[in-house]
Every structure is written in structure tokens, then in C-alpha cells.
Amino acid sequence: MRAYNFSPGPAVLxxxxxxxxxDELLDWHRSGMSIMEVSHRGKAFMEVAxxxxxxxxxxLSIPRNYKVLFLQGGASAQFSLxxxxxxxxxxxxxxxxxxxxxxxxxxxxxxxxxxxxxxDAGDGYTRAPAQSELRFSTGAAFVHYTPNETxxxxxxxxxxxxxxxxxxxxxxxxxxSRPIDVSKFGLIYAGAQKNIGPAGLVxxxxxxxxxxxxxxxxxxxxxxxxxxxxxxxxxxxxxxxxYMAGLxxxxxxxxxxxxxxxxxxxxxxxxxxxxxxxxxxxxxxxAKDSRSWMNVAFTLKNPGLDAEFLTRAAAAGLQGLKxxxxxxxxxxxxxxxxxxxxxxTLIAFMREFERxxx
Ligand SMILES: Cc1ncc(COP(=O)(O)O)c(C=O)c1O
Numbered sequence: 411m412r413a414y415n416f417s418p419g420p421a422v423l424x425x426x427x428x429x430x431x432x433d434e435l436l437d438w439h440r441s442g443m444s445i446m447e448v449s450h451r452g453k454a455f456m457e458v459a460x461x462x463x464x465x466x467x468x469x470l471s472i473p474r475n476y477k478v479l480f481l482q483g484g485a486s487a488q489f490s491l492x493x494x495x496x497x498x499x500x501x502x503x504x505x506x507x508x509x510x511x512x513x514x515x516x517x518x519x520x521x522x523x524x525x526x527x528x529x530d531a532g533d534g535y536t537r538a539p540a541q542s543e544l545r546f547s548t549g550a551a552f553v554h555y556t557p558n559e560t561x562x563x564x565x566x567x568x569x570x571x572x573x574x575x576x577x578x579x580x581x582x583x584x585x586x587s588r589p590i591d592v593s594k595f596g597l598i599y600a601g602a603q604k605n606i607g608p609a610g611l612v613x614x615x616x617x618x619x620x621x622x623x624x625x626x627x628x629x630x631x632x633x634x635x636x637x638x639x640x641x642x643x644x645x646x647x648x649x650x651x652x653y654m655a656g657l658x659x660x661x662x663x664x665x666x667x668x669x670x671x672x673x674x675x676x677x678x679x680x681x682x683x684x685x686x687x688x689x690x691x692x693x694x695x696x697a698k699d700s701r702s703w704m705n706v707a708f709t710l711k712n713p714g715l716d717a718e719f720l721t722r723a724a725a726a727g728l729q730g731l732k733x734x735x736x737x738x739x740x741x742x743x744x745x746x747x748x749x750x751x752x753x754x755t756l757i758a759f760m761r762e763f764e765r766x767x768x
Contacts, residue, residue: 411727412425413727413728413729414727414728414729414748414752414755414756415729415730415748416728416729416730416731416741416742416743416744416748416752416756417729417730417743418560418561418583418604418705418730418734418741418743419560419582419583419601419603419604419609419743420603420604420608420609421603421604421730421743421745421747422745422747422748423607423608423654423658423747424658424661424746424747425747426661427654427657427658427661427747430657431654431657438454439454441454445458445649445650445653446649446650446653448649450643450646450647450649451643455649455653456641458652458653458656459480459641459642459643459647459652459656460641461656462480462652462653462655462656462659463478463480465656465659465660465663466478466613466655466659468663469586469659469662469663469667469668470586470590470592470615470668471592472592472615473592473593475617475618475619476592476615476616476617476618477614477615477616477618477621477634477638478613478614478615479613479614479615479616479634479637479638479642480611480612480613480642480647480648480652480655481611481612481614481632481637481642481647482610482611482612482647482648483612483632484601484609484612485511485580485582485599485600485601485612486514486518486601487612487632488580488599488612488614489514489515489517489518489519490518490519490521490522491628491632491634492519492552492554492578492597492599493518493519493521493522493523494522494624494625494627494628494632495621495623495624495625495628495632495633495634495635496551496552496576496578496597496620496621496623496624497522497523497551497552497625498551498623498625499522499625500523500524501523501524501551502523502524502525502526502547502549502550502551503519503523503524503525503526503550503551503552503553503554504525504526504527504528504546504547504550504552504553504554504572504575505519505525505526505527505528505553505554505555506527506528506529506530506539506544506553506554506555506556506570507527507529507530507531508531508535508538508539508555508556508559508562508564508566509531509535509556509559509561509562509564510535510559510560510561510562510734510736511556511559511560511561511580511582512554512555512556512559512580515554515556515580519554522625523551526546526547526550528544528545528546528547528550528553529543529544529545531564534695535559535562535564536562536564536695536696536697536700537564537696537697537699537700538564538565538566538567538697538699538700541568541570541571544570546572546573546575550575551575551576552575552576552577552578552596552597553570553572553575553576553577553578554578554579554580555570555577555578555579555580556579556580557569557579557580557581557584558581558582558583558584558587558702558703558704558705559583559702559705560582560583560604560704560705560743561705561707561734561736561737561741562696562707562737563694563696563701563702563704563705563706563707563741564696564700564701564702565584565700565701565702565703565704566700567699567700569590569591569594569595576595576596576597576617576620577594577595577596578595578596578597578598578599579595579597579598579599580599580600581598581599581600582599582600582601582604583604583605583702583704583705583743583745584605584702584703584704585598585600585604585605585606585613586605586606586662586668586671586746587605587671587672587675587703587704587745587746588668588671588672588675588676588703589668589669589672590668592615595615595617596616596617596620597614597615597616597617597620598614598615598616599612599613599614599615600612600613602651602655604704604743604745605658605704605745605746605747606655606658607651607652607654607655607657607658608650608651608654609651610648610650610651611647611648611651611652611655613655614634616634616638618638621634621635621638622635630644631644631645662746671746674750675703675704675744675746676703677750678703678744678748678750678753679701679702679703679704679706679744681750681753681754681757682706682742682744682753682756682757683701683706685757685760685761686706686708689760689761689764689768690711690768691710691711691764691767691768692708692709692710692711692760692764693708693709693711694706694707694708694709695707695709703744704743704744704745705741705742705743705744706741706742706743706744707733707737707739707740707741708739708740708741708742709733709738709739709740710739710740711768712767713738713739715767716738716739716740718767719731719740719763720732720740722759722763723756723759723763726755726759727755728755728756728759730743731756742756
């Protein structure tokens with residue numbers, strides 16, 4: 411029996427996609443081979459790759475003047491590669507700091523640019539700063555932010571207005587969770603291992619005028635323009651992860667696209683937050699307007715019960731609930747592939763645990 415998997419990433423994948431992957435594994439489309447055993451430059455894989463890109467373009471309504479790149483290195487590598495690809499030496503860049511992942515991005519950018527922190531939520535990072543609190547510098551090459559902080563469970567309820575300065579978003583844990591207007595962004599990047607597919611792949615959506623000015627020391631295989639010019643086949647891409655991402659995009663299309671998926675995600679998150687708020691035993695510290703739809707952090711009134719909560723939850727088929735080591739407590743990651751039934755089962759378990767220990 412499959413567990414309900416609340417892991418923050420790598421994370422739950424749609425059962426239908428796993429089943430299809432299994433069914434196609436040994437003999438992909440009567441080729442006598444699996445898709446991971448064939449050349450990335452061969453017709454079969456090239457078609458898989460192109461279809462994944464066009465399905466992603468359709469799901470997000472990506473305008474034509476945006477390139478879509480499929481590459482390796484994870485989201486963390488982009489923390490360095492974005493400044494290297496998009497800015498000249500000593501450029502000023504603006505970063506909004508909302509917690510763990512913004513800080514990692516800021517640290518890396520500081521190696522290449524002069525970083526100005528345009529907003530800092532502070533206070534334990536339990537809310538996204540309001541637009542009126544943001545202070546942009548003049549002449550910044552871009553503004554970077556993390557729409558959803560995976561660890562703190564803090565999500566922006568709005569897209570920051572930057573007065574025309576390109577906006578860069580680390581959407582690792584929120585991409586494809588609801589509709590967005592891609593044209594508001596200069597560059598969007600996301601590690602695949604939450605809402606896209608297995609680990610090993612990162613997807614970048616970039617406005618085409620922003621690339622082509624990489625610093626000379628940028629590694630060629632990480633030069634966004636060169637990657638775009640070569641359909642992300644400059645060197646061997648992570649073919650299996652790309653193939654599975656394509657299956658996930660098809661699953662999303664069958665599921666009604668982003669409007670329908672976003673609505674399901676809203677209901678899942680609201681149901682879980684409502685259960686937490688209704689109890690004195692559980693607590694979520696995040697400001698109501700900044701609560702993540704994807705990562706719901708909560709603590710127990712008595713942290714001495716954390717270990718027992720996790721053991722009992724695992725025994726009940728609820729996995730991956732341990733909070734990040736920095737924050738402790740619990741975190742339920744409820745990405746697209748987590749069904750409402752998983753959230754309801756978690757809530758029933760929480761109520762029963764509270765009844766026994768409250
Ligand atoms: C928002 C965010 N950014 C960056 C990362 C790092 O991603 P990667 O491990 O692919 O480098 C993560 C991973 O969880 C994340 O949640």
C-alpha cells in the first residue's frame with residue numbers, strides 16, 4: 411500500500427505517472443528499450459523533450475519571447491548562474507529576504523554582485539513583506555525573490571511590482587501550483603523535485619532579451635543562451651527526469667490545468683490550516699495572508715511529543731512529516747500530487763493524537 415508522502419522534496423509523484431513509467435520502463439513505445447537507454451539526440455527522445463516543453467508552455471501560457479531550458483545543477487546552482495548569466499561585474503542586484511532559501515540565494519549572489527536587500531521579513535520569517543515595505547535600489551540589474559519559502563511555509567500572496575526591473579523568482583516549491591502571469595517575470599527557475607518530477611532536473615523560463623550577455627567566465631554548459639540555442643542539448647541532459655516531467659505535465663493537463671489544480675490546492679491548504687487553527691494543541695506561526703499552499707509547518711504544544719507523533723503517523727501511513735532541522739516541529743508538504751484524501755487522513759490522525767494527548 412502506498413503511503414501518504416508529505417516530504418518537502420524529493421516529493422510525492424502522481425500515482426498515474428508512476429504506473430505509466432513502470433509500464434513503459436522496459437519497452438518504451440515498442441522500441442525494445444527504456445527511454446533512459448536511448449540517445450538524447452535520437453528522434454524518440456527529441457520528441458519526448460519537445461512535447462514536454464510544449465505542454466509546459468501550454469500549462470503556464472508562456473509567451474513566445476520566453477525560452478524554456480531543461481538543465482542540471484538544481485535550483486542551488488542557479489543561485490550563482492543567474493548573476494553570471496544576467497549581470498556584468500559589480501552590478502547591483504536587489505534581493506528580498508524571506509528566510510532560508512532567499513538567504514542561500516543572497517549568499518551566492520554576493521560572490522558576483524553587489525547585493526542590496528530590498529526587503530527583509532525578519533521576525534523569525536513568518537510573513538512575506540508587503541509591497542509598501544520593499545525598497546528597491548536605483549539601477550538594479552534585477553530583483554530576486556522566493557515566492558514560496560519551503561522551510562518556513564511562507565508564500566507571497568502577490569507578485570512584487572518592480573517598476574520595470576526584471577523580476578526573478580525561485581519557484582522551486584510553488585511552480586505549477588496555481589496560475590501565474592509569466593509575463594510579469596524576467597526569469598523563473600525551479601528544481602523539479604516537488605511539482606515537476608524526479609530530482610536531477612531544473613526548469614528555467616527566461617525572457618529572451620535577458621540572456622546572451624553572460625560573463626566570459628560562465629561555464630559554457632551553463633550559459634543560458636548557449637543552452638537555449640541548443641534546445642537544452644548542449645551536453646547530455648537528465649533524460650529520465652525530463653521524460654517523467656513530461657508525463658507529469660500531461661497528468662496536469664488531464665486534471666484540468668492550473669486553474670483546476672490551483673483550486674484543489676487552495677482547498678487542501680485551507681482545510682489543513684483550519685484544522686490547525688481550530689485546536690490549541692497545534693499551531694502554525696505564519697501570518698494568515700502569507701501562508702503557503704504547498705508547505706504547512708506546524709508545532710505541537712508539547713515538543714516532547716514530537717517523536718511520538720512522527721512514529722505514530724508513520725505507522726498510520728503518513729510519511730515525511732518531520733519539520734526542517736532549523737525549525738523543528740512538523741511540516742506537511744502538500745504538493746499537486748497529494749490528494750485531498752491525504753490531507754483529510756492527516757487531519758483525522760491529528761485529531762485522534764490530540765484526543766489521546768491533549
Ligand atoms: C525554494 C527552494 N529553493 C532552492 C532549493 C534547492 O534546490 P536544489 O536542491 O535543487 O538545489 C529548494 C530545495 O528544497 C527550495 O525549496
